[in-house]
Amino acid sequence: MHSIPTSTSYELTQAGDRYFDGLVDKFSRSLYQAPRGELRLAMLDYLLPQMLHLTEQPVLDVGGGLGQLSGWFAQRGHAVTMAEPSQDMLAHASAWHAERSAEGAWPVDKLRYLAAPLQLLPQQAPGPWPLITCHAVLEWLGEPEQAVQTLASLLAPGGQLSLMVFNRDALRFSNVVKGNLKKALSDQLEGKGKRQRLTPISPVTHDEMCQWVVNNGLVMEGVAGIRIFQDYLRHPSTERSEQATLLALEKQYCRQDPHWRLGRYLLYTFTKPEADV
């Protein structure tokens, strides 16, 4: 069973996962109200239509957080089921969606919500789903490989999984750039998931991802780096024109070797092969 923490406990669940209860303000301030959150959304807006076959098919958004990605799909005509175990995040997301829907962004019935962790989705939202998204969630789990297995089991044959993970190799590199040399040398990079810290507890490497998808019968169709340059800037600019140039650079090199490999996040498209006939 997965215990749901209270809004102030900031503890891991029994499964070793970090639900974001009590983190709405911190998460929204430090990511989505900052240029890096803006860049992440701009890159997803650029990459997802290239990396996925979008046909207004139903979407399961796992660990949907504040609901930006669910909203993105609803706006493009998809029926979205957003699953999220943190009551705080879910309440925030659904209130924001209701506002957007009242403004005419999408019909009110485009979104439904499940207050559930990934591990309970085989019972609560078995699908199978033609499209599943799970962005920036695996790194907050005690057992990220098991999560890949669960996600694979929820996919329909021929269905696609858009998976975005926090890149362990980029975390090492950014620690070095910031001068945290001893930390990098000892390779003690992961956070503990306590208090309001947002250093992920299970950052993932590309090599691990390659292994896990093969183990679970998925095929890697594409990979891109998100924030390949931004986190390494010595003098981040607040000028809009500079930020636009940085976005152009990120777009130009996000799928090119070697740059994608040091993206703060790695964005993958995995497909479940059609069953043999």
Ligand SMILES: C[S@@+](CC[C@H](N)C(=O)[O-])C[C@H]1O[C@@H](n2cnc3c(N)ncnc32)[C@H](O)[C@@H]1O
């Ligand atoms: C960094 S946020 C990412 C939110 C959103 N997907 C995004 O990209 O902005 C991580 C989310 O994973 C959720 N989470 C933690 N453990 C989970 C689990 N076992 N199943 C599903 N979601 C989980 C957290 O509550 C949090 O909302």
